Amino acid sequence: MGLVMNIELKHIHKRFGAVHANNDINLTFATGRIVGILGENGAGKSTLMKILSGFQSMDSGEIWLDGKPVSYNGPQAAIAHGIGMLQQDPLDVGAFTVLENFIYGQPGNLSPKRKVAQQQLEKLSQRFGFELDPDMPVSQLSIGQRQQLEIVRLLALGVRTLILDEPTTGISTEQKTLLFDALRELAAKDSMTVLLVSHKLEDVIALCHEVAVLRAGRIVGSMDMPATTTELVTLMFGQELAAQPRQPINANSDDAVLALHKVQLRNKRMKIDNISLRVRAGEIIGLAGLDGSGQEMLLRACVGLEKCSRGQIDIAGRDMTGKSYREFLQTGVAFGAAGRLEEGLVAGLTLTEHIALVTSHQSFIDWNSARQHTEDQIKHYNVRGRPESRIETLSGGNQQRVLMALMPQEPVLMALEQPTRGLDVDSARWIWQQLIERRKGGTAIIFSSPDLDELVTYSDRIIVFCGGWVQEVADMENLTLDELGRMIGGEGVIQ
Amino acid sequence: MNPELINIFNSIVANATPLVIASIGETITERAGVVNLSLDGSLILSAMVGFVAAFVSGSAIIGIIAAMIVGGLIALIIAIGGIELRQDQVAIGFVLTLLTADLATFLGQNYTRIPGPQILRSPIPILADIPVAGPIFFNQTALVYLSYALIFGLWYWLFRTRPGLALRAIGERPETAFARGANVNRLRYLYTIIGGALVGLAGAAYSLSVKPGWATPPSMAGDGWIALAIVIFGGWHPFRVVLGAYLFAGLRALSTAIQRTPEIEISVVLLNGIPWVLMIITLLLVSSGAIERLLTVLPRPLQKWTRNFLRSDPPAALGTRFKQK
Ligand SMILES: Nc1ncnc2c1ncn2[C@@H]1O[C@H](COP(=O)(O)OP(=O)(O)OP(=O)(O)O)[C@@H](O)[C@H]1O
Ligand SMILES: [Mg+2]
Numbered sequence: 008m009g010l011v012m013n014i015e016l017k018h019i020h021k022r023f024g025a026v027h028a029n030n031d032i033n034l035t036f037a038t039g040r041i042v043g044i045l046g047e048n049g050a051g052k053s054t055l056m057k058i059l060s061g062f063q064s065m066d067s068g069e070i071w072l073d074g075k076p077v078s079y080n081g082p083q084a085a086i087a088h089g090i091g092m093l094q095q096d097p098l099d100v101g102a103f104t105v106l107e108n109f110i111y112g113q114p115g116n117l118s119p120k121r122k123v124a125q126q127q128l129e130k131l132s133q134r135f136g137f138e139l140d141p142d143m144p145v146s147q148l149s150i151g152q153r154q155q156l157e158i159v160r161l162l163a164l165g166v167r168t169l170i171l172d173e174p175t176t177g178i179s180t181e182q183k184t185l186l187f188d189a190l191r192e193l194a195a196k197d198s199m200t201v202l203l204v205s206h207k208l209e210d211v212i213a214l215c216h217e218v219a220v221l222r223a224g225r226i227v228g229s230m231d232m233p234a235t236t237t238e239l240v241t242l243m244f245g246q247e248l249a250a251q252p253r254q255p256i257n258a259n260s261d262d263a264v265l266a267l268h269k270v271q272l273r274n275k276r277m278k279i280d281n282i283s284l285r286v287r288a289g290e291i292i293g294l295a296g297l298d299g300s301g302q303e304m305l306l307r308a309c310v311g312l313e314k315c316s317r318g319q320i321d322i323a324g325r326d327m328t329g330k331s332y333r334e335f336l337q338t339g340v341a342f343g344a345a346g347r348l349e350e351g352l353v354a355g356l357t358l359t360e361h362i363a364l365v366t367s368h369q370s371f372i373d374w375n376s377a378r379q380h381t382e383d384q385i386k387h388y389n390v391r392g393r394p395e396s397r398i399e400t401l402s403g404g405n406q407q408r409v410l411m412a413l414m415p416q417e418p419v420l421m422a423l424e425q426p427t428r429g430l431d432v433d434s435a436r437w438i439w440q441q442l443i444e445r446r447k448g449g450t451a452i453i454f455s456s457p458d459l460d461e462l463v464t465y466s467d468r469i470i471v472f473c474g475g476w477v478q479e480v481a482d483m484e485n486l487t488l489d490e491l492g493r494m495i496g497g498e499g500v501i502q
Numbered sequence: 503m504n505p506e507l508i509n510i511f512n513s514i515v516a517n518a519t520p521l522v523i524a525s526i527g528e529t530i531t532e533r534a535g536v537v538n539l540s541l542d543g544s545l546i547l548s549a550m551v552g553f554v555a556a557f558v559s560g561s562a563i564i565g566i567i568a569a570m571i572v573g574g575l576i577a578l579i580i581a582i583g584g585i586e587l588r589q590d591q592v593a594i595g596f597v598l599t600l601l602t603a604d605l606a607t608f609l610g611q612n613y614t615r616i617p618g619p620q621i622l623r624s625p626i627p628i629l630a631d632i633p634v635a636g637p638i639f640f641n642q643t644a645l646v647y648l649s650y651a652l653i654f655g656l657w658y659w660l661f662r663t664r665p666g667l668a669l670r671a672i673g674e675r676p677e678t679a680f681a682r683g684a685n686v687n688r689l690r691y692l693y694t695i696i697g698g699a700l701v702g703l704a705g706a707a708y709s710l711s712v713k714p715g716w717a718t719p720p721s722m723a724g725d726g727w728i729a730l731a732i733v734i735f736g737g738w739h740p741f742r743v744v745l746g747a748y749l750f751a752g753l754r755a756l757s758t759a760i761q762r763t764p765e766i767e768i769s770v771v772l773l774n775g776i777p778w779v780l781m782i783i784t785l786l787l788v789s790s791g792a793i794e795r796l797l798t799v800l801p802r803p804l805q806k807w808t809r810n811f812l813r814s815d816p817p818a819a820l821g822t823r824f825k826q827k
Contacts (some may be wrong), residue, residue: 062681083683098678100671102818104806111667112682118663142806 012038012073012089012167012200014059019068021054023400026391028054030224032068036168039198041190043211043232045243046221047431048404049391052204055221056170059202060092061085083112091166095173095429097153101146105139109160131159135189149298151182158189168200169193175210176428176457179297180496187214206431207458208236218242244433262324264288264420264451265309270318272304277475279304282318284470286420286451291442293462294455295495296472302455303345305472306422309453310342311335323419341414345424345455351410352398358385358409359394365413384412389437403429411441421445423454427461439465459488459495473497503634510755511638515646518751520545520707520722522649524729525736525743526656527700531577533660533738534693535673535819538580539595541701542726543602548572548705550610553716556706557618565619566706573702574695576602581694584823585687591821599726606720613716621645621711645707652700656740661810669693673817676824686824704729735781737814746781753777785814 014036021029028051036042044052057063059070061082069076072088079085082092099108109128110119125141132139137155145153154174161169169190175183191214193199205211211218212232219229220242228242265286272279279301286292294302307313308320311332319328322338332342344351352361362384363377381394388408392401398409407430414421426442427435442452442465456462462469469480471494480486480494524545531538538544548569556565576598584591621643629640639650660666668689671679676686708722709715728750736743757773760766787793793812797805 081683082681098675098681100674100678102670102674102813102815103667107667110664111671113664115664117665144809 012198014090014168014200015071016055016059017069017071019055019058019070020066021051021058021063022066027224029058029065032221032224032226034219034226036200036202038167038200039194040216041194041201041203041214043215043218044202044204044221045206045208045211045218045239047243048429048434049223049402050221050431051224052221053172053402056092056172056202056204059085060090060170062092062094086161086164086166089165089167090170091161091164091168092170093154093157093161093172093174095176097150097157099145099153099157101144103145104141105143105145105148105156106141108145108156109141109163112160113164127163128159131162135159135192136185137189149178149182151178151186154178154186155182158186162193167198168202170202170204172204173206173429174203175205175207180492183210190214206429206435208239208432211239212236240432243431262287263321264290264323265453266321267309268319268321270308270315270320272301272308272313273316274304277301279472279475279477280317282477286453288419288449288451289446290451291446291465291467292451292453293466293469294453294472295459295462295469295491296455297495298457300472300474301477302472303424305470305477306342306424306453306455309420309422310340312342339415339417339419341418341421343410343414343421343423343426345428351413352406354399355397357395357397358390358392361398361409361413365415388412388441404431404434407434407438411438417445417448418450421450421452421454423452425456426454427456427458435461459491463488463491471495508634508637510759512641514748514751514755515638516642517712517755518747519642519646519649520704520712521725521729521732521747521750522704522744523645523652523707524701524704524726525732525747526649526652526740527573527697527704528729528733529697529736529738529740529743530656530669530700531694531697532733532820533669533673533817534690534697535676535817535822535824536581536584536690536694536697537591537595537821538577538694538698538701539592539730540576540580540598540602540726541729542724543599543606544573544576544698544701545705545708545722545726545729546720547576547602547606548702549709549720549722550606550613550705550716552702552706553618553709553714554610554613556710557613557616560619562619562621562710565710566703569706569709570699570702573705574699577694577698577701578691580698581691585690588823603720603723607718610716610718615715615717618715619710620714643711645703645711648703653740653744660740670817672824673819676819676822680824680826685826687826690824701726701729731778731781734816735785737812738817739811739813742811749780750777753780 016032016034019029019032032055044056046052054063058065061079061084071077077088079088100111103111106121106125106128110124113119128139128141137159139152139156145156148156158169174186178186190201194201203211203215212234215232217229217231218239220227230238230242263285267282267284270282272282282305294305296302304313308315311327311330311334315328319326321327322335322340325338327335327338359378359381362381363372366377366380378394385392385394388411390408390412391405398406401409427438430438446452463486468483469491471478471480473495474497480491524541528538528541551572552565552569555568556562579598580591580594583589583594623641623643625641626647630636660670668679668684671682672684672686672689680686713721732743732746732750735746753776757776760768760773761770797809800808
């Protein structure tokens with residue numbers, strides 16, 4: 008095809024109140040390259056990408072395409088200039104079918120030609136091995152499939168630059184392979200430019216030709232690949248991050264904080280039988296498995312958000328089977344949901360209001376002391392935000408920090424869904440430091456993660472979920488990432 | 503078929519027409535993500551204005567136009583309050599319901615119980631001669647024919663055109679619609695006003711055709727709430743909405759007939775309650791898992807159509823505000 012496209016960003020500025028999210032950004036992206044955009048949480052990556060793709064306006068600065076300055080007011084106009092962005096939560100309409108969603112936004116006369124569009128959709132999907140049923144409602148697709156749909160949609164609109172913001176969170180390994188193959192092919196064969204925002208350095212290393220790094224709104228460096236993780240980390244944080252030493256648990260008693268006896272869990276799609284597990288104080292249990300293999304169900308069952316259809320759950324020696332979430336909370340468990348803004352935090356409320364919600368037990372809130380307390384927590388948890396900031400304006404990493412601040416101080420058990428989802432390497436470490444602090448005080452932690460490295464690094468024991476079966480990793484000492492990956496994929500399962 | 507039965511069905515279709523038009527109007531508004539809760543008052547006020555305008559001018563057409571303007575203006579107030587001033591649409595709609603109904607009683611007091619212009623039947627040649635269906639559906643007033651056009655027109659618009667995709671998208675996920683180039687709030691204004699104008703038309707259909715004239719208390723009082731319920735019952739799908747309106751009118755005719763038959767003794771309250779009970783049962787059925795199970799045994803092409811038809815979720819962004827960047 009050979010449609011070239013060179014993008015130049017010149018002196019881009021964007022402020023949100025006191026936050027200088029993009030501060031004099033100058034960058035050039037050459038055609039046919041895959042560029043990684045790296046940086047800590049809140050560095051301004053998403054903001055910059057949204058400006059380039061028309062989702063956000065800039066305060067000042069210029070965008071030049073192929074040597075000419077352009078300006079556009081909105082995503083549709085950016086697409087007309089050949090720049091399309093895939094949002095982390097794909098912007099589609101759940102009530103539409105795949106085909107309707109594909110058609111919506113395409114130019115044309117009053118009544119779209121469905122047959123023609125369907126052929127185009129099928130041809131593009133086939134090229135990349137995507138399996139998209141045109142008649143399926145979008146609400147029934149997985150995140151990975153919705154991404155695929157969005158990609159073929161943007162390609163059909165003729166974009167020559169594709170921006171992806173953290174595309175690999177929440178998709179399966181196979182979907183990731185498909186996605187990466189597609190991106191490589193688009194860059195190599197169609198000379199498309201691909202911009203990839205990601206915290207997963209191994210993804211960046213696997214895919215990118217070069218990287219640009221932001222810190223606190225500025226470009227602080229760039230580098231041609233190949234590079235090692237250490238080099239990238241140094242570029243991002245200005246220093247190497249010391250490996251965290253693992254400490255053995257000091258379980259001074261053998262009593263189980265959490266005990267599952269032959270628990271059966273079921274939902275519409277699957278049934279898992281016979282889960283038995285004893286977790287002692289201070290233990291960290293990792294739950295591994297492909298997205299939706301039942302890890303989340305188990306976590307929720309441990310805090311009473313999911314009912315077991317059979318079996319018994321004890322917390323600190325008390326039978327809690329069938330009890331409500333409220334009663335579980337009273338025994339001293341804490342729960343952190345993966346969908347931060349959907350479940351853990353309330354969009355529209357400020358930080359102070361969040362803190363007041365969990366700390367104040369009277370009907371009337373003493374706002375002065377709540378504010379004071381919030382300021383302390385912000386300092387303690389190093390949150391980039393102010394007491395009166397609304398939660399949804401914080402970057403992902405900072406939302407996660409707030410979630411930590413909202414957790415009770417010394418819970419008996421913490422059940423955490425993907426505790427470091429969307430966090431930069433440094434923030435992820437920070438979260439784990441906090442967690443390890445709490446485990447020293449005797450808190451048991453049970454968490455799920457799609458990140459094998461995280462599982463192997465922090466877990467005392469790992470439970471693997473696969474196709475309706477659970478199995479504990481027998482030899483933790485010699486467990487390698489590869490081995491764990493194979494177990495998740497269904498190899499070596501004893502049935 | 504028994505000519506008497508044909509007559510009954512003919513009058514059911516005629517009587518259902520204002521409900522059909524009003525609930526189609528509300529369907530349009532709600533598909534765009536706006537709730538116009540003022541239907542009951544809107545219908546009454548536009549019926550009154552429609553009748554008076556027709557009476558004064560001597561022209562039913564002018565009455566219809568006046569009624570549509572009234573319905574559109576009330577909807578405009580809802581749009582301004584809900585979209586521009588960012589107030590709660592339900593609250594505004596509710597207040598307007600009470601206000602407009604009282605206004606109608608007050609302004610219309612000199613025009614009660616007088617004869618005025620009426621829209622007369624105009625059978626469609628050829629079509630009216632089709633056995634059974636002809637005399638039922640095609641020996642009606644022009645307003646009834648217009649309601650047929652609205653039903654099919656709205657279905658086509660929603661499910662077969664590009665602007666229809668945009669209309670559904672602004673009610674489902676306005677962020678997406680915005681990203682794909684729609685001016686969400688302007689479209690919401692447009693469809694709210696169109697929906698309101700249709701409610702006005704429905705009002706005129708009462709006072710110029712179905713229940714000609716103006717009286718206090720207004721004879722169509724309560725029908726606005728019924729139309730709102732029919733939209734929900736109809737799952738925001740034009741065909742199902744219409745089915746609901748006809749079903750309701752049919753049950754009403756049945757209950758009137760039974761009340762006139764001295765041999766059957768049933769309490770009036772009980773009879774009037776039947777449509778609501780049926781509606782609730784249907785809603786429960788549709789929202790339970792039974793439908794999904796039914797879908798799996800149907801052949802594939804039918805599945806898609808049936809799912810679409812039986813869908814019962816409201817537009818996801820109904821009643822919410824959208825802040826355009
Ligand atoms: N709509 C907004 N209103 C106010 N502040 C905002 C808004 N969007 C972003 N910010 C702020 O701008 C800064 C940059 O945010 P941005 O989302 O670009 O970071 P990021 O690099 O994408 O971080 P992450 O890796 O956590 O996604 C943050 O401090 C954030 O709080
Ligand atoms: Mg971001």
